[in-house]
Amino acid sequence: MFSYFKKRYVVPVLAGSFLFVGVSFQQDFFEIAKQLEIFTTMFKTVNQNYVDEVNPGEMMDKAIKSMLADLDPYTNYFNEQDVVRFKINSSGEYTGIGAMISRKEGRLIIVEPYKNFPADKAGLKAGDEIVQIGDVNLVDFKEDAGTLLRGAKNTKVDIKYKRQGKLLSAQIVLDEVDVKAVPFYSMLSDKTTGYIVLSQFNAKASSEVKEALLKLKTDGATKIVLDLRGNPGGLLHEAVNICNLFVPQNEIIVTTKSKNEKHNNTYKTQKAPIDLDIPLAVLVDGKSASASEIVAGALQDLDRAVIVGARSFGKGLVQRPLDLSYGTQVKVTISRYYTPSGRCIQALDYSHKDKNGKATRTEAKNYNAFKTKKGRTVYDGGGIQPDIEMEEAKQSSIAAALVKGDGIFNFATEYYYKNPNLGTKIPTVTDQDFTNFKAFLKKENFQLDTETEVALKNTLAVAKKEKIDESIATEYQQLLAALQRTEEKALDKNKEEIKNLLLDEIIKRYQYREGLYQYYTTSNPEITKASSILNNTVEYNKILKN
Incomplete structure (x- = not known):
């Protein structure tokens, strides 16, 4: 009897499950094929009929990247140029100048030169702005300028850079850069x-x-x-x-x-x-x-x-x-x-x-x-x-805004050139330095751009579009002033945190990252706490229930 029911009942259920999977797969396939056909027809029609000349490659690039942006920040499309430009060698080795660089608002800035690597040997410092690489003036260069600083080992690259308002020149000799996982x-x-x-x-x-x-x-x-x-x-x-x-x-x-x-x-x-x-x-x-x-x-x-x-x-x-096809890639x-x-x-x-x-x-x-x-x-x-x-x-929101907007970084640059002879001495960031920092932010018209401030500015932008900005101008300025007073108080409230961030950045200017880590071994509260727990066997075992 058991064998009979096994054949009459179980097999149809299994067959039904395969049928369900098959139907589901066919439905998914049909929907994908349908949407692809719609998109292909639309893309072809627009390219053939739009009033002005269009670049099909640029249109497709934007279409794909916009589509993926709706998923999560980590799913990305790389066109042929992106693949060549951004391919990461996970071995930790590459040929280049040996420095962390950033490009913000069209400016190529040295964020951190690595000790004894090409940029460091050429005399470049954190805060230097590279304005020309070879014959290429970066003001007019819209591509990834970092590619101009890569090449074969021993390649000589002539650059021009700005430092504290002065235009200087240097020659960088490219070399293999071994990025340590354990620095x-x-x-x-x-x-x-x-x-x-x-x-x-x-x-x-x-x-x-x-x-x-x-x-x-x-x-x-x-x-x-x-x-x-x-x-x-x-x-x-x-x-x-x-x-x-x-x-x-x-x-x-x-x-x-x-x-x-x-x-x-x-x-x-x-x-x-x-x-x-x-x-x-x-x-x-x-x-x-x-x-x-x-x-x-x-x-x-x-x-x-x-x-x-x-x-x-x-x-x-x-x-x-x-x-993907034609040398492209999707992550x-x-x-x-x-x-x-x-x-x-x-x-x-x-x-x-x-x-x-x-x-x-x-x-x-x-x-x-x-x-x-x-x-x-x-x-x-x-x-x-x-x-x-x-x-x-x-990290407080005010400190995060200072780091993101380079307030800490730019003040440390100014501090370094005002105090050139500290050497290996650990500086002390005093209350007067903190006062100087706040004055520096005002002098530079630094925008903290906290979430609240960004939202307020966005509101004004919308008001301008709707042409009602003049009618709310007084209230807007009052609200902005109140917000800025709140931010001023937030600076004072988080003074010690900000002073520590300033000190960290300043130490790196004189002693590189190695000097910062060496300083941490004696002065960092998290390391001190961890060491204290490890040296207290009873407390350590109690936490882990050993």
């Missing part, structure tokens, strides 16, 4: 705690962390602080390998989940660990993202490390570059990251947007609870919430 490591002042900075997850990240760990253990380290602050992430397998240094083989570190089953994966440690028992603290902040959050989240869920700092960024979307978000306890790292939900078109964020009251390996309660909600949260690790 700094050392023993802390207690002589028993090792400190490792991991700034990115390139192909050498785990090998460099391993090298630093073994060297510090040889130097007497019996505890480790791993600094992931400001680390934007990188290669997933390197995050797994770094966890593997501290956790056993065959341990689940992260899973990825997607609507497409082929993108559902579980990533486990593959090797024997270096040290299962050394006490470990991991530092994170609001700029620790992606692979950084995988490491912090896994080590937290496995009760292997105490996490210190501020909630991490919350970038839990996985991208994969896919080749597509294919899945989401989940920590070993099952927490989703992603903070913003791009599939659900508010009335202004912004992705929604889960409110704290709606966070879900999860359990670590030893039963500790942890929560999702996006990013990794530290075991020890510190106000010093959080």
Whole structure:
């Protein structure tokens, strides 16, 4: 009887399920084919009939990029030029000038020259504005000027740049630039705690962390602080390998989940660990993202490390570059990251947007609870919430606006040239310096452009379009003045935070990034707190429930 029903009942259900999948697939395929036909017909019709000459390549480029922008910030299309221009060598090596540069409002600025690399050897400093490369005047150059600073090793590039109002010349000799994943490591002042900075997850990240760990253990380290602050992430397998240094083989570190089953994966440690028992603290902040959050989240869920700092960024979307025709490429978000306890790292939900078109964020009251390996309660909600949260690790909105608008950066440039002889001496940012900073902002007519101020300016722009700006001019100026007074108070309220940001930037001008990290080993509150916890066995074990 059982066999009979098995044939009469179960088989039709299976057949029905295959029929359902087949129909669903056909419907999806038909809808895609239908929309493609509509778009192709429209694109051809417009190009053939529009009153003026149009560039089909530019139109298509804008159409595709606008379409993808509605999904999330990480799904991007790269045309042929983009692929050549932006292809990243994940090995961490490239040939160039060895400096961080930015282009804002058409100006190419040296943000940070790396010590002993070509830009540094040529005498370039942070704040220098490159205005000409070879025979190319950058005022008229609309493409990516960074491409003009790349080439074969030993290529000589003549440049002109502005510094403090003066026009200067230099010749840069291009060389191989090896970007370190671990730019700094050392023993802390207690002589028993090792400190490792991991700034990115390139192909050498785990090998460099391993090298630093073994060297510090040889130097007497019996505890480790791993600094992931400001680390934007990188290669997933390197995050797994770094966890593997501290956790056993065959341990689940992260899973990825997607609507497409082929993108559902579980990533486990593959090797024997270096040290299962050394006490470990991991530092994170609001700029620790992606692979950084995988490491912090896994080590937290496995009760292997105490996490210190501020909630991490919350970038839990996985991208994969896919080749298209004619040398183009699309980077597509294919899945989401989940920590070993099952927490989703992603903070913003791009599939659900508010009335202004912004992705929604889960409110704290709606966070879900999860359990670590030893039963500790942890929560999702996006990013990794530290075991020890510190106000010093959080960035206020006013400080974020100062950093984004280069207020901190530009003041540090002026400070450097007014105080050229500090050398290796750690400067002190005094209350008078803070007063000078506020005066500098006024002199430069610096716009803080906080969210509220931007919204107010947008309101005025709309009012001008509707030709009602004159009728609300008085009220607008009153509101703007009130807002600026509030911002002035916010500057004073966050004085210590801003002074610390100024000091960090100023130290880099004299002693490069290595000098900043060296300063951190004795003076950074997050490192001090982490070291304190590691040196208190009772407190450390209590946090991890050992």
